[in-house]
Amino acid sequence: MDISNKLETLANSAKYDVACTSSGAQGNSNGSGIGNTTLGGVCHSFAADGRCITLLKVLMTNICINDCKYCVNRKSNMEIKREAFTPRELADLTIEFYRRNYIEGLFLSSGIIKSPDYTCELMLETISILRNEYDFYGYIHAKAIPGADNLLIEKIGRLADRISVNIEMPSQNSLSLLAPDKSKDLILKPMGYIKQAIEENAYLPAIRRSSSNIPTIIDSQIARLNKQKPFAPAGQSTQMIIGASPESDCHILKLTENLYQRYKLKRVFFSAYIPVSNDSNLPALDTKPPLLREHRLYQADWLMRFYRFKADEILDEKTPNFNPFIDPKCNWALNHKEFFPVEINKASYANLLRVPGIGVLSAQKIMKSRRFHSLDFYNLKKLGVVLKRAQYFILCNGKPAPNFQIKQDMILNDMMSKRELTIYKEAFTPKQIELFSHQELLAG
Ligand code: SF4
Numbered sequence: 001m002d003i004s005n006k007l008e009t010l011a012n013s014a015k016y017d018v019a020c021t022s023s024g025a026q027g028n029s030n031g032s033g034i035g036n037t038t039l040g041g042v043c044h045s046f047a048a049d050g051r052c053i054t055l056l057k058v059l060m061t062n063i064c065i066n067d068c069k070y071c072v073n074r075k076s077n078m079e080i081k082r083e084a085f086t087p088r089e090l091a092d093l094t095i096e097f098y099r100r101n102y103i104e105g106l107f108l109s110s111g112i113i114k115s116p117d118y119t120c121e122l123m124l125e126t127i128s129i130l131r132n133e134y135d136f137y138g139y140i141h142a143k144a145i146p147g148a149d150n151l152l153i154e155k156i157g158r159l160a161d162r163i164s165v166n167i168e169m170p171s172q173n174s175l176s177l178l179a180p181d182k183s184k185d186l187i188l189k190p191m192g193y194i195k196q197a198i199e200e201n202a203y204l205p206a207i208r209r210s211s212s213n214i215p216t217i218i219d220s221q222i223a224r225l226n227k228q229k230p231f232a233p234a235g236q237s238t239q240m241i242i243g244a245s246p247e248s249d250c251h252i253l254k255l256t257e258n259l260y261q262r263y264k265l266k267r268v269f270f271s272a273y274i275p276v277s278n279d280s281n282l283p284a285l286d287t288k289p290p291l292l293r294e295h296r297l298y299q300a301d302w303l304m305r306f307y308r309f310k311a312d313e314i315l316d317e318k319t320p321n322f323n324p325f326i327d328p329k330c331n332w333a334l335n336h337k338e339f340f341p342v343e344i345n346k347a348s349y350a351n352l353l354r355v356p357g358i359g360v361l362s363a364q365k366i367m368k369s370r371r372f373h374s375l376d377f378y379n380l381k382k383l384g385v386v387l388k389r390a391q392y393f394i395l396c397n398g399k400p401a402p403n404f405q406i407k408q409d410m411i412l413n414d415m416m417s418k419r420e421l422t423i424y425k426e427a428f429t430p431k432q433i434e435l436f437s438h439q440e441l442l443a444g
Contacts, residue, residue: 003093009083013062013073014109016274043107045141053139056097057107060085060122064111068168068179070244072276073111084113087125094126095134105139105161106130116147124152127159139234146186150193154231157197162234162266165190167259170252174245177281188263191238195263197231235266242297243290244273244282248320250311253300257311260304270297296322303329306360307353325424330356330415333393340393341400345374356415357390377401388414 043057061084062073072080085093090108097103108126112119123142130136142160144153157163165187169175172184238259242252256268272289275282300322303309307329314328315321323331333340333356342355344366352363365383369375376396381387391401392411416424 003089006083006085006089007058007093009081010059010062010085011057013080013111014057014059014107016072016271016276045105045107045139053104054102055105055107055139055141056094056103058085058090058109060090060108060110060119060126061113062111063113065114066112066179066181068182069277069279069282070168070178070241070273074277077277085126087122087129090126091129091134094130095136098136098138103138105141107141109143110145112145116145117149117152119145120148120152120156124156124159127156131159141234144190144194146182146190148190150190153190153193154197157194157231158229160232162237163194163232164237164239165194166239167191167255167268168239168241169245170240170242170247170255171245174247178244178279191236191259191263191265194232194236198235198264201230201233236263237265237267237269238263239269239271241273242270242294243287248315249293249297249300249322250315250317250320252297253304253311253315256297256301257304268301270294270301292324293322296324296328300328308350325420326412326415329354330389334411341395342393343395343398344380345370345397355390355393357386357388357393359384 043055045053045055059073061082062080063082063084064071064073064075067074067076094103094106106127108123110119110123113122123145127140127142130140139162140160141162141164142156144156144163144165146165153163167187168179168182175182175184240252240256252270259265259268272291272294273283274289275285275287278285300309300311300314303314304311309329309332314332322328326334333354339351339354342351344352349363349367352358352366353360358366362380362384366375366380366385369379369383374397375383377387377391380390380394380396387401391404394401412421412424
């Protein structure tokens, strides 16, 4: 089988996995030519230091023994072509792409061929060839297959930079309904193992430094630890499919918070469900992927990771879903008017972070600058504060922004796009009742 055909099929099958952030762009209309990345399944991910890394995103195989209803690779789907790379083919392809400067790393996932262990062995062999034979030290993100032996996950984790297990559905009920071969425990078990292995990384340098002073650690253990590479130094992540099952945004956000706390994940990725199956338990085939909902979840996730928000401050049982018209931080601010206005020259760092229009960087700059002089609105603009948003919620030395008067229409005008504002007004403007067309009124 021609490698480029395999690549086309297996990169196409991998496109539903969103644990990296974007797909390649079409270089020209017929999809050919130098530098075109569409057919090759190239995607981008971000390193811990913020660098954007180009990755070859591909499956080892799209053959699968499981039948997850939301997945294009499910065994009952007879409409797709099935392919499988050998470890040597995939390692060679990766290194060739790397040498031509197409990619900087590999994002490797797989359908389950024969068994989770067998699949992991194929993935392990691919990564081993890259690391040990080709001396490839570019970024590798590998998916751990739930149900595989811990020893295999351990070996993959020692070679890859990041490792992830997909949680797939937001609840056990949805898993039972849509992914009958999977269960919460099956997925959380490897996540727990990975978390523990990553935490042990922290002890390696300490043991290396002080090994001669620790008589309780026997020599062979020290030698083993000294030889070990850190386990998945870029951490672990997961992916959740949104919109294939009925859970609310609040449920999803609380689960996300829980995953961050219990498994110390670096990222939870949300994937808007793209209908691929005509199953009665799934949205109809012509349903649009819930992209706005996915976007709101990422915004809320950002608030939890960088802005010190808790999930239940963003959504609760009374308001279980995001406001489609306004981002979660502004929505929180509009619902917590008692918290505002915030005095810029006195507020704590945590309180500054709550102000719409003030980001992490601008909050840090405010904290530093105000040690030397008190800040006014002109200074804030210079520090990168988005005054268009922030002006409604702040005071500088007890004074609001010049010529400022709070009106709800004014705030909404500034915070929504024209299109959103039109839909919002249509939805919330009271309608005139046509008196003579209502039989009840006439009868009355
Ligand atoms: S195990 Fe993975 S590849 Fe296989 S059907 Fe389920 S989601 Fe798809």
